[in-house]
Amino acid sequence: MQGEVSPCYLLSVRVIRARNLRKADTLSHSDCYLTLWLPTASSAQLRTKTVPNCKDPVWNENFHFIVQPKVKNMLELSVHDDDVYQDDNLFTICFDIARLPLNEKVFMCFNSNPEDHEELELQFELQNRSRTSELIITNGVLLSRQVCCLEIEVEKKKAQNSKKRLSLVAKGSHEGHKEFSLGSDFCMKSTFHYIKYKHPILDIKLPKKNLDYIFGPCSYNNKEKSVKVEVNSIPQSKKIVLAESKKFALHVKTEDCQTGLDLRLGYDLCSQEQDFLHKRKNVVAGALKKVLRLEKDLQDHEVPVVAIMTTGGSMRSLTACYGSLRGLQKLNLIDCATYMTGLSGTTWTMAKLYKDAYWSRKNLDEQINEAKRHVTKNKLNCFSMERLKYYNRQLRQRKQEGQKTSCIDLWGLLIEYMLNDGKNNHKLSDQQQAVNEGQNPFPIYTAINVKQKYSTMDFKEWMEFTPYEVGILKYGAFVRAEDFGSEFFMGHLMKKLPETRICYMQGMWSSIFSLNLLYFWNTSHSSEDFWHKWTQDQIVNIDEKPHLTTRPHEQKSYLYTSAGPLSSAFRDVLTDRLSVAQYHNFFKGLQLDNRYHENENFCRWKDTVLDSSSPNQLTQTEDYLSLEDTGFFINTSSAPLLRPERKVDVILHLNYSAGSQSLPLKQSCKYYAEQGIPFPKAVLEEDDEHLKECYLFEDAENPAAPILLFFPQVNDTFRYYKAPGVKRSESEMKYGKVDICSNSTPYSTYSMTFSEEEYDQLIELSEYNVLNNQHLILQALYTAVERKKILEK
Helix, strand or coil, X not given: CCEEEEEEEEEEEEEEEEECCCCCCCCCCCCEXXXXXXXXXXXXXXXXXXXXXXXXXXXXEEEEEEECCCEXXXXXXXXXXXXXXXXXXXXXXEEEHHHCCECCXXXXXXXXXXXXXXXXXXXXXXXXXXXXXXXXXXXXXXXECCEEEEXXXXXXXXXXXXXXXXXXXXXXXXXXXXXXXXXXXXXXXXXXXXXXXXXXXXXXXXXXXXXXXXXXXXXXXXXXXXXXXXXXXXCECXXXXXXXCCXXXXXXXXXXXXXXXXXXXXXXXXXXXXXXHHHHHXXXXXXXXXXXXXXXXXCHHHCCCEEEEECCCHHHHHHHHHHHHHHHHHCCCHHXXXXXXXXXXXXXXXXXXXXXXXXXXXXXXHHHHHHHHHHCCCCHHHHCHHHHHHHHHHHHXXXXXXXXXCHHHHHHHHHHHHHCCCCCCCEHHHHHHHCCCCCCCEEEEEEEEECCCCCCCCCCEEEEECCCEEEECXXXXXXXXXXXXXXXXXXXXXXXXXXXXXXXXXXXXXXXXXXCHHHHHHHHHCCCHHHHHHHCCEEEECEEECCCCCCCCCCCCEEEECCCHHHXXXXXXXXXXXXXXXXXXXXXXXXXXXXXXXXXXXXXXCCCCCCCCCHHHCHHHCCEEEEECHHHCCCCCCHHHHCHHHCCCEEEEECCCCCCCCHHHHHHHHHHHHHCCXXXXXXXXXXXXXXXXXXXXXXXXXXXXXXXXXXCCCCCHHHCEEECCEECCHHHHHHHCCCCCCCCCCCCCCCCCCCHHHXXXXXXXXXXXXXXXXXXXXXXXXXXXXHHHHHHC
């Protein structure tokens, strides 16, 4: 992650005219104006004057932007009809200014409706301004620009008991808005952080009755009683007075911020994880030599990376995960694993395990018995008056700390009660103690980032959480686990908030409140074409003159037409989620690199409807991340394992899904095939009612694809055998009758309490299914070792 100095350019846009504009009013032509929105260069929308009752309006107005050419600059040109109550948007044209030649005037004519000869005429000029340069940092997808801070100081000249307030707005800055009470008895200071070359404007609302002001380099609007000042006109490192009266003086000063970032931009593994891998390789090599009965020690290049991948399912998956791990422990296979991933209910298991720094080296019976006590206890006390008061205190404290709270946080507190005795102060970063010696598999928790007004199928971004870092795979942006939830701007830590307790994270990782109507539709149809037809915005390429050459990283001009009011309302009903967990967006303000959708790392996870067409709407523009359970897309935690940097060779897919056991695997195979991500073609010949306990899949033609061991949650031979090769007696047959799939199963996803017998049976079933397939696991491990040897040669 290195910085480079990049010059800024001056973009001049002359909005000339439009022809044959469609009617938005019934009795007259539209009263049209045009807005220019370039969010990478300006925080405000610029607009022309309104031309009344005219289908061929002529504006002939000029606008200017300072642009960073390394950034993906998409200019949105929207024609509106000016109405009394609500303006109508006739159409929006999106234009990639990277297509403009440098230092040449280009006349452009956009044909927004060929049938009616509706056109929009503009003139562009992109000029090199070598005097203006800035330091940028990019990973090829996200780009950080130079940040400055505007220091504000309100000096009181005499004591006063006043309720008047001084309001300051710096649109586009991290802070946005500040207010000062002029009745305070002390000097007040504050700071705005902003992108240096994004034309920042400071808007100051002064007390209306104080008219005896002396003004510095700014303009005063007597009607609005406000002062506007271009922040870049303020001399750097020099305090000046913007406004002064007999009662107070407003001082300002600007300074460049530090150039180093507080987040990591890059797709490599963090240094701590790389150190873990070095240490863990020695553990895995020794374990593999033992279980495979090898005569010689494995060389470093011969040691495969094995991952235990679990799926969600509330208390069912928590319990079954313990059973599977005990089976792996009895086979001495946990030390063969480098990674362990989870989502939903298995994150509850993992969070418990990793409180103990040496859990995998101890007999798991103690952990299993402790979990049993909580799974089987009465949960009615969750809603006792004492507990409700505790929830209220905790949520208020969380809000005071600066976090957004929702019913998902309450769900996290309910999980805390269900799985613990009292308050659990454990945090994600505390788990560093469990991996700093390479003593346990490296834990990775998963979630997806979603977007308002979009279904999960249309928009989802994979997130991973480790004891060291939290990041989004697609963008290559990571923050320290301790800093997740804190406030960031342009890669700089603005406000450090207390690290979130693990119970709130568990609530987010298993968020049962993130349902919407389209989720239910997808569970039965797996297609949203019907809804798209009626609710989606329309994006189509349009004709332009002259036709500019489009290079691979540049985007063709397109026409954007939003869905009508009725369709938008229908869409809101379909996509609205009951609740999502919201955390401060740690890469807020960062901009997309001009070549972002050519980047192979981005393309690997590029799967949303906005990734290519609408860079101005991607997550870097959001104040908050909206996070939910990965199971609302696919019940799998495998995505982080398929990052090429982790080089995973074998995945033990422990499935604990409700309903179809094969569906998550089929969905994963289909998804990874569409993304071009190496993954074995797992085809199950049996239907769900006749599945075996374990399947081994390998793609011999693609050595980059991991070997997959798929363990569906089934009761196959367990009903007849209490241990591998040991048949049940007649009196023991009843213990083999474990109902895990019928409509009346006690292991429903929504069941939070099991009886002791139900708990024990699920533990024993999950353990047995692993033990009974030792031969397939060893076969996969041996094959992986041999593949590593061949690849090295």
